[in-house]
Amino acid sequence: MDEGLPIAYGVLERGVPVVGSDGAQVGTVDHVVAAPEKDIFHGIVIATGRHGRRFIEAADIAALHERGVDLRIDAAAAQSLSEPGGAAPVFAEDPGEMKGWHHWVNVVRGRGDWKREG
Secondary structure: OOOOOEOOHHHOOOOOEEEOOOOOEEEEEEEEEEEHHHOEEEEEEEEEOOOEEEEEEHHHEEEEEOOEEEEOOOHHHHHOOOOOOOOOOEEEEOHHHHOHHHHHHHHHHOOOOEEEEO
């Protein structure tokens, strides 16, 4: 199969076939997971026929091409990956709580001043 030229994650299109290291097609690209403003590629979510959607992290992706994505893992390993669970939790630091004795108690306990949002 002619996969075309190598591409960057920013131009990877939905529906492009995803192929395991064993040569078997695992599914197709559903969407890219990235932080483009920081140029960070996290991976892709693929749509499979029988197994639903799966998240493939960037470390498991060997190459991105115009008409194909090559994985470093085989089809069985890709099918056994978990379904995407949504966005990662977001934590925010409240500068107002970084002062005073609360801050130092948190530092001593190793807890930090982070609050989970959402």
